[in-house]
Amino acid sequence: MINQIAISGFRSLRDITIELERLTVVTGANGSGKSSLYRSLRLLADVAQGRVIRSLAEDGGLQSTLWAGPESFGREVKAGRHAVEGTRRKGPISLKLGFAGDDFGYAIDLGLPLPSSSMFSLDPEIKSETVWMGSAPTRSSIMAERRGPSVRIRGETGAWRQAFQTLAPVDSMMTHCAEPTEAPELFVLRERMREWRFYEHFRTDREAAARRPQIGTHTPVLASDGADLAAAVQTILEIGGADDLREAVSDAFPGAEIEIDEAGGYFELRMRQHGLLRSLKAAELSDGTLRYLLLIAALLSPRPPELMILNEPESSLHPDLLPSLARLMAKASARSQIILVSHAPELITALEENASIKRIRLAKDFGETLAEEEDPARWTWPPR
Template sequence: MITRIEINGFKTFSDFVMEFTPFTVIAGTNASGKSNLFDALNLLSNLADKDMRSAFKNLRGDAEEQFTQFSSKEFSDKINLAVEILVDKTVKDNWGEEAILKYTRLRYEIQINRIRNTKGFDDLKISHEELVPIKHQEDKWVKNNIDTNFLESWIPKVKTGKRGKPYILTDNKLNKQIIKIPLDGKPGPGREFSANEIAQSALSSVNSVEFPHVFAAKKEMLNWRFLQLNPEDLRRPSSRMAPDTVSHSGANLAAALFRLQQEDEFVLNDISIELNNLLPNFTKVAITEEISENKFVIKLLSDDGREFTSRVLSEGTLRILILCILKYDNQHKGIICFEEPENGIHPFRLKMMIQLLKGLSTDFTDIELPLLPLRQMIVNTHSAAFVDKILKENKTYKEISVWFSKLVSKISSNNKQNCKYTKLLPVSYSHGQISLDFLEPSEIAMTELEVEKYLETKDFES
């Protein structure tokens, strides 16, 4: 679970800071930078597993376009990213080895420089990388978001051997930048890399619990799921040889549902009820086998007795179905980043959609949830009706936060020109009024007026 992000030099972000809750909503008009935040998270997730060029290749735009643009031909020469995360108390690798973590609160930093080489091409180099534990006494996020009665379920007590050095650090050795991974909790040399020679992050090099806290941070970032649903993948039946977890495009949905049915004979009833709450025309979800094709197929039964396979279902119906399935999948963990969850939902059923999204995020007050992996839901939306419903009906639910995205003008320190940058402001609603934090007094009135105007927008759901 990500709890804080700091970004500088990436797209429209300059000295940007934002905190997250288990269910985080980012609202605002189009072209205000909402999707750029997902791009930053996507880059971090890529860097945990891929070489740098591949990590940048999977983003919107060329590698150079990920660096903040100051003018038509001038870009930032470095990107700084930092995240603070909460991870599960145990971590398991692909060889079945398991480790219990001493710290579940970690902070990861990385700086990527764009350097022109002797051949005239730009190289991407890591000049700084660090992973450190967040000290309990300094952890304001935990104090604000997890009740002390439930604290030990998520934050282990550190009785002895407090960590004195980072799990990943950058050092200077003979005028060279060296990135080190010291052994975690045991003596030994650990690993060292020359920053000028490595093509990917030190974090990505760890694949086992030999370095448990580094491996836990890597697994957390790899579990950030960016749902970019492809209708063709959602509709396609699953082969018996298909993976039984849902991909970011929605592929393998039928295989995942078949696995859930094998694990719990009543789960299809729960998923059917969840779907019916949002789409009353459908009363039952079923998974069948096409023996001749050796495939699994999802079928929905309508209230008039007709049966529809996933091949003919609308994209809107499939978007809702995948969320219902993920909610009841005990193997689902990490973050879901989801754009415009209100699409295809009748305005009278927005409240039920919000409840479904809440069900896909961890409730720190639920004593049964520590048995499940950590879950987080981050959505962006430009629907005023969706945001208004959340603000007015979840005033006391601290696991939900709403942020308003806007572009602000700022003089660039590089070329002293006026540039537009993304700013996100936390929004709350109490006593019938909107409240905003992190603002200069002179900005408050204008920005609150912007939010009021946004919430009064008559979009398709109003």
């Protein structure tokens, strides 16, 4: 389980460390930084996929995503006796992301490139990366580290091995140095990060792929856009928890059942409801009903991830469905660690009735996102 996540220099997250539990709920007013927290977690996952540089470039580059305020706030500013002003920086301009669990920790530091004639001005550079064993990086716990273009990895005997001397500033050691024999800790951590799953704003409009027949193959993991819903449901029925699926559907829609039609290799989801003479195709279901079925397929995956992050799953759902969703999420948290980003009090209250949760409320102070009522967690950033 991941115990801590740390973000520094990303949008309104000037410097924040959050303690996590098995089921963590992040809430707060609009504009408090919930989306920034969710986006920063996606960036961490993008490191393992080799996409973090492109993802930042698509957001407008590092300059557009960096914390826009001063490096720090003095007491006079906090007390309202002095205006917020820029000061001479003590540290380098950087975006830092990290997490730590019971066994592994990882941190990455991205910075601005040196002035050059290159047209790739939106590409930030990876300045440093560190992987360690345990909860904090120490001289004895660090297993792999990257400083600029140089990467070294600690072997079984404790001796360091030079893995790279000229790693490009846009390439991560997670993708270029993770080998099952030469760097097993790095390899295991990368594969675990690649299995993190993010679900937000499933498409349920008339043209949504989930409403149309799709080629069916074994689908133990629902796609992030839910396009393979029918195949994911059939996979649960055949190799997953068929009884759990039927129970989840019945809990939300009493008397209803879902079934999958197959024609020429194409799968189509249908829903049979009490009182109707025929089953309804996915194309005929309401947006809320289809969205809830997508959540069922995600949360009952036959291949549960180590970490699942849900961003406002209550969108388009009728309030009557939120208690059922809470029960479904509580059951899923026994198999996966879950981070829920939500501002639906009904859903959060229902979750508290069904599981032990940790609630983190975000708020803004001088433009900075802070976790209310949270004691500052201890976190040490590895040096560049």
